[in-house]
Amino acid sequence: MIKAVARPRQWQRWVCSSCLSQRAAPTPQHRRFATSPKSTAAGFESFVPASHAPLNREDDVALRSVFDHPKFWRDFSSAPGGVSVGLFRNAFLKEPRGFLTFARVSLNRARAVVAKVLAASSVVEYRAIVRDLDRLSDILCRVLDMADFVRVTHPDRNMQRMASKAWELVYQYMNELNTMSGLHDQLAAAMANPDVTAVWSEEEKTVAEVLKLDFTKSAVNLPQKYRDRFVALSSEISAVGSAFVQEMAPDQDTLILPSSELRGMDPLQARALTRGGSVYLPTLSGPAALALRTVHSPDARKLIYYASRTASRRSVEMLEYLMKLRAELATLSGFESYGHLSLRDRMMARSPEAVDQFLRALAESNRPKARQEMAELLIEKQKAHPLATTLDPWDKDYYSDLIRRQLRLTGRQGDLLSPYFSLGVVMQGLSRLFTELYGIRLVPRQPLVGETWHPDVRRLDVISDTDGHVAVLYCDLFYRADKSPNPAHFTVRCSREISEAEMAEVWEQTQQDPEMAIFGSPESASNDGMTFSRQQGNTIKQLPTIALVCDFQQPSAQGGDQPALLSYFQLETLFHEMGHAIHSVLARTSFQTVSGTRCATDLAELPSTLMEYFAADASVLARFARHHETNEPLPYRMVAQKVRQAKRFEASDTEGQIILAMLDQALHSERAGRPGFDSTDIFHGIQKTFGSGPPDPRGTRWQGFFGHLSGYGSTYYSYLFDRVLAQRVWDVVFRSGAQGGALKRENGERLKESLLKWGGARDPWRCLSEVLGDERLAEGGEEAMALVGSWGSTRQE
Template sequence: MIKAVARPRQWQQWICTACRSQRSRRAWPARQYQHRRLITTSRPAASELELETDPDSELGSPSREAPLLREDDFILRSVFDYPHIWKEFSHVSGGVNVGLFRNPYLKHPRGFLTFARVSLKKARAVVDRVLAASSVAEYRAIVRELDRLSDILCRVLDMADFVRVTHPSRLTQRMASEAWDMVYQYMNELNTMTGLHDQLAVAMANPDVTAAWSEEEKAVAEVLKLDFTKSAVNLPQKYRDRFVELSSEISTVGSAFVQEMAPDQPALVLPSGDFFGMDPLQARDLTRGGKVHLPTLSGQAALALRTVHSAETRKLIYYASRTASRRSVEMLEHLMKLRAELAALSGFESYSHLVLRDRMMARTPEAVDQFLRALAASNRPQARREMAELLAEKQKVNPLAASLDPWDKDYYSEAIRQRLKQSGRPSDHLSSYFSLGVVMQGLSRLFTELYGIRFVPKQPLVGETWHPDVRRLDVISDTDGHVAVLYCDLFYRPDKSPNPAHFTLRCSREISEAEMAEVWEQSQNDPEMIRFARPEIAANDGMAFSEQGGSVRQLPTIVLICDFPQSSTSSADQPALLSFFQLETLFHEMGHAIHSILARTSFQTVAGTRCATDLAELPSTLMEYFAADAAVLGQFARHYETNEPLPYRLVAHQVRLARRFEASDAENQIILAMLDQALHSPAARRPDFDSTAIFHGLQRVFGSGPPDPPGTRWHGFFGHLSGYGGAYYSYLFDRVLAQRVWDVVFSSGVRRGALNRRNGERLKESLLKWGGGRDPWKCLAEVLQDGRLADGGEKAMALVGSWGSTRP
């Protein structure tokens, strides 16, 4: 019932670009910079207003900001681009340790345990009050009380979860893990506490209670009710015990499936002459005694499939890299059967039925099936054309070839891409226009244009951040003032995960006067609790909050993690230069952040990205369209040395290259989403359940290219089946929706549609600001002005699928 929400993250890797050192610039303080001209301050010429249609244009960088905002804008670029400026800006001489994230409980590692104990005391007080509720007024407050209970626990769980995988101190990691375990154990106790479930049910059944609830409150009540149902809290004790056993076993088996998956054949050993066409340096590194020792699951194997000329060698590599061990497949099927039993115990027809009832727009497997079939039909013509191109490419080498083999697709796709690459300038030249500071500057300008918010660098206090490289930004609204805190940990460190990610450490929530008074009284009487200066500070554990219109709100506290390379030169003024792929990645993760920033709801259960799971990737995927838009890039993209504007043809070339076989890639994702649904269907409970037969069957029916040959078992490597079980279609669903929003709301970027404030307000007011506090189908119907979507269901899902996922 009460849970911390961890959103799926997409793991990607980057290739850094070497660059020349830059001449040193003037040192801090900031007042010396406001007169410097590093951005174009004049209005754009009329011809520049249609840049998005002209790939040969050079992008201007207009600025219409007031002087103070321009100064903030320039400081923003400087603190990310020039390490010595950040060092001077962030330097604090002396000062008191304020604790991690300005939470004074976290001044030292063991403070996590104190914070957990204090939080559990607060939580137990809320639980006692909910269980004792008897009057209409008390029942009306139950949703707010349960939301507060969730917030108390999530303040520890979300923060500790981030720290235990990111903080450079092992001791701090360990203490955060212990705090997480302590609170998670209590949360599991709550999930099987029948009294909370029964009290919520009484409240929801009383019209005098529900009539006083807002739309947001009702949405929270439904989420909490479903969470109880999924935890089998309404079942007799022996079934609840079995539910707990199954949940534990599913977690164990799922982790083992991901961590222990292995190929049937760990490595291939072949004569080095069989690898003609592969990068000779890569091949040489793998060669011993005239033989190439090729690990089956490796980047080198993927490279060999794209470049080795010998079809027979590629065939051997393909079979090896597409065949998981029997143990991996058996473990996967065991996981599917355990999930099927759990779903049956909870009263659902299948695990997919169970998952899709929980904050999912699709709601049923039948609706997902309608979406995927419609999407497959929409995508199929282009996928077939792409396969025909590959066959034509093969026939240039072998005129008698009548068909493609499975091991041909990557090889001939690469051949076509290489020709396209040679027709443009090197991609590493593009990175010269994307220094990290310039990109952060551009994101702030974009959000100012669309939503009236901007990023302002803030000097971190002693103990506030976990590493000197971390930049703190305050998010400032032109109407609401300070609305969020954003910590940016964007540079590579050896002890840091290379995976880009967005963390919401604390969600938006309205804090009542009664809550502030209660926490204040507790802090005066409990020696373990910190005594803060004022009740509102105590209610926020010392972290950021706002006071507007007589209400107090905790501000969203967000962390962005990336792994961009800092300069390898000794110059203090050398900025980090991003590839276009890294630019897209940062825009994507910032899309999650802007969702958390704009969806400042009164209840944390539905704040920010805590919306329908199959809607959560829409804002982030949409941001990838902005990353490739000419007008948006014209707001900021400048050469880091010469300050010349970016020639858009470089971006257009990069985008064409990335999308060259987009339909084929989409088709593969469609088949994997169908596989996810099939494996989590009632079929998992049948004696003849055969995951391999299901996968190959889907490939034969829905694939435009050659299916995997008999004997292969690639699905044994499909690790997302553990974390995304029953919901893998969400990525495709949000990609279709993002394209539709881009086309309908932002006019595909035509006539500077990506920078139109009316368009941004339309997206914010209709969809982004609601988080999970409103029916997402109503949000989509409003933002797209399409009444066919309002009620959701199978027809709406099929309609979305018919729009397609490939871009023109």
Template sequence: MIRASARPRQLERWVCSSCLRQRAALAVLQPREPRQLAQVRSLHSVQRSQQLQGKKQSQKQLASPFPSRQTRHYAYVAPTDDREDDNLLRTIFDKPSFWQEYSALPIGMNVGLFQNAYLTSPKGFETFANVSLARARRIVDRVLNAYTVPEYRRIVRELDRLSDTLCRVLDMADFVRVTHPDHKIQRAANAAWDTVYQYMNELNTMTGLYEQLDRAMKNPEVTKVWSEEEKAVAEVLRQDFLKSAVNLPKWERDRFVQLSSKISTVATAFVHEMTPDQAWVAIPSSKMRGMDPVQVRSLTRNGMVYVPTLSAQAALALRTVHDPEARKMLYYASRTSSARSVSTLEMLMRLRAELAELSGFESYAQMALRDRMMARSPEAVDKFLRALAGSNKPRAVAEFGAMLREKQKTVPDAEALEPWDREYYSTILRKQATASERVPRTDVLSSFFSLGTVIQGLSRIFNLLYGIRFAPRPPLRGETWHPDVRRLDVVHDTEGRVAVLYCDLFYRADKSPNPAHFTLRCSREILPEEMDEVWQEQMSQAPRTDMPYFQRPEFAANDGMAFSKIDGKVKQLPTIALVCDFPQNNDDSQPVLLSYFQVETLFHEMGHAIHSILARTSFQNVAGTRCATDLAELPSTLMEYFVADPSVLSVFARHYETDDPVPYALVSRKIRQARLFEGSDTENQIILAMLDQALHSRRARDDAFDSTQIFHDLQREFGSGPPDPRGTRWQGFFGHLSGYGSTYYSYLFDRVLAQRTWEVVFKGGAGGAALERANGEHLKNSLLKWGGGRDPWKCLAAVLNEPKLEDGGEEAMALVGSWGAARQQGGMSM
């Protein structure tokens, strides 16, 4: 997690002179609502005028062949003044009444969700899916019938376009079916997703496509003209085919499909049906001293306190109850999953091992790590985790030593910590760590983080680092799925609009509460022949009135969505949705105020978005976050360092009423308190990553496979603190084993890389380096802009100036592990 890069200075002197100049240049503009609203009305007027003009023009030019269809063609509205956009950002998020008027649309045609001209009604999803499938089948026919060298040279681009054609439906439909409040639209999106997904599965087992790609990759006359990005895409596509066992005989492919289906079923059951061995723990109320008495009373019946095993109350009791016997009872219960959960887990591991063996691999880990992973092998992951464990151990030992010394204050003859002591004594030490500091209460910290201020700050930071900023735009009719959704154009200082960002940041009962970044459409270059093909397709469908009509080929090739045209090249622009669950105020009396860790979450998710925005590759298979899986969290984790840096906070963190800058001592205290035991937390994550590897190793094939024994052995070999006692079996609660499947280490891997990048590229924030354009450009040009289109080890070697990393492998993984993952404590010592 995050640490401030330097010790806190005295309250009035924590900002250096260069930062003060920077802050003055970026001072918050006071709201000037009349002028802003005048601009909004003007903008609405322009858009309405464009709609009417476009409609008249289409009727005039195309009245005979297309008399009953509306034209989807909107000119891009040029950005307003950047200072006006900067002020507007804060206002549209902090003042609901202003947003309501700002987004009040003039009467006009429905442009469709995300400005996709097909998605103007539930029926449109079916139409979009069918049109996309027809295009996909034409591409498949061309690939299967390729036989000349020029045709083979185009195969990678054709297959990438095929993937993009299907993903345009899948990615949007997947987002809509879990986010849109209209159940009819949800069902329509789900049906479209099912239809296209079924076809994609057919393609993944189509041996002809794989064989054609394989021929192309083996022909030097073909590959010699491919770019580095094209070669990367070819390898990604080849691995995707191999994951579907397309190279196996038919009976083995059939078995592969059966196993894959069964694995999916068992994995779902493991996650959704995991249960503790006992549902609740009964403890005499006299033994519950220290816990919130209100909570205790709510759980008490006839002198006994009945604590649900897996609950917030159980976690609170482990932190606060003084009686060690009561904590012991709770610990055993909360660390012991049911025998059924463990049995389901072990069944999942055995099925995955069988699938790997069928595919010709020694283990499931070996199979999983060969595809889009920097580690490439279980041996390399082991090297990383062992090196990280070694670099982290001194800190973990010190932390457990501090807990033991605290215990000895009340139990003088104590020689060791018990497993149920850890949460209790770490909580005491956290309180002591900041009790003597003379700073205001931390609950006032949110006053400096209104949602509008934070979004404004992110725009300023990205402008300083990469020359891009957020420009608010009133959504057109039908463009968004809820009135609360804000639409932002992402504007580059020389290239104009480079992405579209939809912010759905407020809580709704029918929306997932999990913060997330969704890439609704990736970057991809659209060739002239592709636009001609789609244009001819439109002209051939003249009698149909249920299809949208586009005035120009580039609009048709983008389904009406955003694109750029620079130096004659047309690229579809990344379209991104950012989803959070912040509480919303319905009036202007006070804006939505975020806790520090909500701000950190928003920065993290925006780190994913900036990766998608900057990596505007020519191929969608490697665009943005479609990179090595164990590299994907680096940009987002890196953003957590920025939000903890004083020079960065000085750019935006200001009190919502007084406009005073945030006192950094408040932030520093919050961070230090939360990260006080990061070494022991990291050690636990290392052991879980090792468990993930061990369960997906060859051991899963053994008759004596015992996941409980494996977990306990790892704790005793690599843990510095008290291990789980015999009789517990916590691994039955490890739900991440379902989704990660031998890649759980990637969280730790990216933490280390983010810390190293912060220290090497941004100098740990020293001297304002966190906001220097040269540093941002270096990160962008060395790593971010490539997406997955370049060997990630070469990207890392360039960004960190570490030639030893360039070829990857086990030694490179060990080197990364040796850097450690513990962040600075902001001046606090253990």
């Protein structure tokens, strides 16, 4: 099965301390970073950096300045007039209709590769099949990933519209390939021939296995009538899943309460919802969640709780129909359940039974602390109600918030920390951290005409002290009304090795197609004009091209040349998203199918979650966090207080996630295909069995709001799994041993060489076993999953 692999994101972080906080004024020498591409008579030629220099002060100062000083950025980014080089330097994307040209050219290339694979008959030709299929996937992903990004981020509606058309054209062709049994048969023939596999690298063998399983999951090996039903089911599942998420609704849209019942709630919010002495409270809203945490009246909280935990019958019916469709799809494909089908593909767990072992072990290790937290809440309740012996479901948020408030420092916590976290200083800190750990740094590069989608977007080149230019990072970090507020990491293009034969083939096509005459060399044509690198032995690699999207406040909105200041939560978010980026940067594999974050799905959040530990580490923060005006170092006690406050009921929060992961597993089990399937009974039963706190009362149907059931589909446990693994890696690799372990190069190299650089090209259990030094993990399986669960996910003090 040829497919585009989604990037993990939500719907998916050092040297001389004396110069960390220098406030640089714009100076002419910084313009040396503004390097223009070469021009040729034939057209556009990609720029190929060759710097291998270690961290230097000028790069470091410029990095802070392009983010912290709007005037400096305007001077730095101002490029002389000229012809557009195309979005991301993709030479096809100089104007919106170029997306259609890009799609057409890519489809022609793809059809040529398909014809080559289907015609393979000799041993030599079969040996090239894995590389050809990976190239075919890359050709399609280049369009799909680019278009996917543009559709949700680009401010030009016409550009979005053309990107959507290109996406539809290529996606339709990809679906045709997924029903093409000839590709599957050719791959199977290659894998069955020892004369072929004997010369394959380990990475090629891994890619072959991934592709084979993809074909199996798409039912391409079944008779035609079953394939037709598979396609119809897949289409209906997609439609029902989208409708479930978009149309989910509560049983009661709005609660009408006397304003006197909402004492304790922020009066400004309450007043904004008040009409004629009554408060009109939308059931699924921020104010409703706030009311559950702050309203003193238990009767009012009870009404709000019931309303906010009861989905409409239609929402629940749609959810259950989705589960039944997935159960039928799994049966058609020869799997016991949808969970068995889903967990066979790029998952460490590999089976629902292994996930169950992990979740039960995690629940057991978490239970004592969760029960302790519930006892503390009851004690807090008894201060106001001495005769109370139990907690009600609508008590938990209220008394948790009451206890958390007692931990807060005087004043507004965000205002106390933000002055130490200007965006430029944080980016500077990230670059220094990566230099310390991995020998790579972030270098500002002047964007060329048409290269970015908005003037606020900063381009950074990722430079290795041994390998030169290894990635391109585009940072769209400031708020705009026309883009999603959700932080996200996009891999617009993956790492991949481009062979001489492929370049020659593309160059020949370029000479025959007038629309491809814009390129000046085979290397440029093979990369669509985008940046590439030349490795030892003259090997060409397309560079990972990554976009980070956040919604931080614009620096100009704060007046003058003041920097954007981040809250601690925003700092943690940026470190998290940069963890995904560094995975894409370091896993520069020869095959895009397994590059970067295209690893086991339940491993993909490990690098990003691990970065949150760096964001809270005193030695890391001490290397860069300075007050943007006074240059004073950050008082770490304020961060420690913030972390303690966030962790105060961590075990209870973890227990809630365990219950949701168990619900996800249960709804995607064989039970979904049986008569009498009732998602409400299943959810309430799991709560009663595994919850330490009061379960939802009868009459509620919260599972109808669980939108992640559509997207995750039996893999929701991954969030918890990676949290546990991140804590373990932090404790074993970076926190143990001598002080300052979080900044030791040998620890970074250990993580990179054992895990990060492999992407999906190596058994993830082997990677974990090596980085943690624990042979019990090497073979994976149910026992290894249970072992991980037994470690727990509660951070150690």
